[in-house]
Amino acid sequence: LQKLIHLLQATDDPLIQEQALITLSNSAAFSVNQDIIRNLDGLSVIGGMLSNCIPKVKEKALNALNNLSMNIKNQEEIQVFITQVCRTVESAPLNSDVQLAGLRLLTNMSVTSDYHQKMINSIPCFLHLLSEGTERTQIQVLKVLVNLSANPAMARHLLRAQV
Numbered sequence: 001l002q003k004l005i006h007l008l009q010a011t012d013d014p015l016i017q018e019q020a021l022i023t024l025s026n027s028a029a030f031s032v033n034q035d036i037i038r039n040l041d042g043l044s045v046i047g048g049m050l051s052n053c054i055p056k057v058k059e060k061a062l063n064a065l066n067n068l069s070m071n072i073k074n075q076e077e078i079q080v081f082i083t084q085v086c087r088t089v090e091s092a093p094l095n096s097d098v099q100l101a102g103l104r105l106l107t108n109m110s111v112t113s114d115y116h117q118k119m120i121n122s123i124p125c126f127l128h129l130l131s132e133g134t135e136r137t138q139i140q141v142l143k144v145l146v147n148l149s150a151n152p153a154m155a156r157h158l159l160r161a162q163v
């Protein structure tokens with residue numbers, strides 16, 4: 001895992017980055033690896049890949065963070081990327097793999113109300129995706145919106161959102 005994280009930092013080759021992110025994402029299926037990746041500063045390295053302009057690399061980084069977000073301690077570190085993930089969802093092509101990967105991560109990060117405030121500005125985007133997206137996109141957006149709606153503090157933001 002340490003070598004994969006170092007490889008991710010050391011290369012500019014998108015194919016190598018993509019493969020390293022896939023491997024880290026698969027490794028994150030095991031909770032012990034989630035802790036190891038966090039302790040090796042892997043979350044910030046993977047999060048840094050969100051600014052990569054290659055869509056496949058960005059998608060794989062979102063998938064890796066999504067798998068890593070199944071751990072509460074990891075969520076505490078991943079939450080610093082929520083605003084960037086929301087911007088990625090908003091700017092990605094409609095129904096794209098990048099957009100869906102971002103929505104999956106936001107779904108996991110919105111299971112508890114701890115980070116809902118960071119998603120408020122994206123509510124109009126979520127509602128737009130609900131009306132314009134394909135069924136796959138609509139289902140992912142609904143998961144985020146259901147999580148947000150479970151928080152009474154979010155009610156007025158959801159009801160006042162301009163679409």
